[in-house]
Amino acid sequence: MRPPADTAEAPAPPPAAGPERGPEGAPDPGARAGRRSGLRAAAAMLGPSLVVSVAYMDPGNFATNMTAGSRYGPMLLWVIALANIMAVFVQYLACKLGVATGQDLPRLCRERAPRPVTYGLWAQAELVAMATDLAEFVGGAVALHLLFGMPLLPAAFVVAGVSLLLLTLAPEGRRRFEIVTAALLLAILAGFAYQAVVAGSWSEAMTGMRPRLEGTESLLLTTGIIGATVMPHVIYLHSSLSRVPSTEPLARRARELRAHRTAIVLALGLAGLVNAAMLVLAANTLHGSGPVEETLDGFHQGLGRVLGPGAALAFALALLASGLASAGVGTFAGQVIMRGFLRRQVPLTLRRLITMAPPLAVLALGADPTQALVLSQVVLSFGIPFALVPLLLFTARRTVMGPLVNKRTTTLAAVVVCAVVAGLNLFLVGRALLGP
16 A cells, blocks of 8 residues: 655545435535544644744734834735745644654754754753743733733733743643633734724725835834744744654654644634734824834833724733733743753743743843843844754655655745745844844
């Protein structure tokens, strides 16, 4: 029997004879059952993809997308669409690695890279996890400040405590953690859905799907949207959440990969819609409405001035849900990073304390929240190539992937995406360090 490839389709059944055969051209019942089975499989894989999608709706995305809309209207909507397509592709490769090998990216790096390289990759991955926490704590703390007037540092400690509470669900089963994360994502979606209704007509939004730029500042913002889209910590995490034991038959792994692919498209498609809603909301309400301070606080005030207190409240609640969900996912990713690179299983509470101490120290020193967000994005940008390049190399090797190795066209596409994303991120790092 010929083993199925990762993209092979099941052969069509021969025509049936006798009265059970339907009219010519009618849908085949077996095909309908197969599609239903495929949708059920995709639904089962939706949890990990929803967890990963949190990284594409974190507080950094709030700041970047709202800035783009307030400055240029809907003009850069096409950038969000392009960034989302690349994100789907990269997360699919990370998922494919886990399905094909039964191992995650950090563990493969440990087993196949020289020891000094492994330690170097681990060190930068830990910095990425801490930078992720910095962004989430800042976002969550700003949300609590907007909602209750709480000072930023105590608010950051509240976010840390709540995220610890949420993560106590993880040891009792990953499914419970996925459910909590999905509930927070629904809160983000509901917040922007309400604001979209209050904002009224969105008829001009589709004009932003025509690729164009206006000067160097719009180019820089485009670089920021694309370059900061793919988060390295969720590349590591998704490769772990999608693992299938290597002893499983190829047919089952191929089916799971197809189900994961559908789930990734659905989850990141939802994240893309939320990001688009952020940009279009700012375009409809803040662009041309007078000077707006390009900070989370400034956007909150602008929405309240134009749309009323209900819209401002919805924005703050969505930001709080984003900060809490992202903080939990960042710690989850940190556990995968340490276990994979060092073969060390650290208790979740200790893991949490390790990653949240530096971000809390930064806020305790009185750092400006907006500057802290910029700092976190620079560190995250620095970590992108160290996750993308090993992912590309491993998925292109038959000795690693077996029959599920990338096709040449997939590898070529991966090279292009990796070059674009890594190049833009390095450009952001250079600009942040060296200035204009």
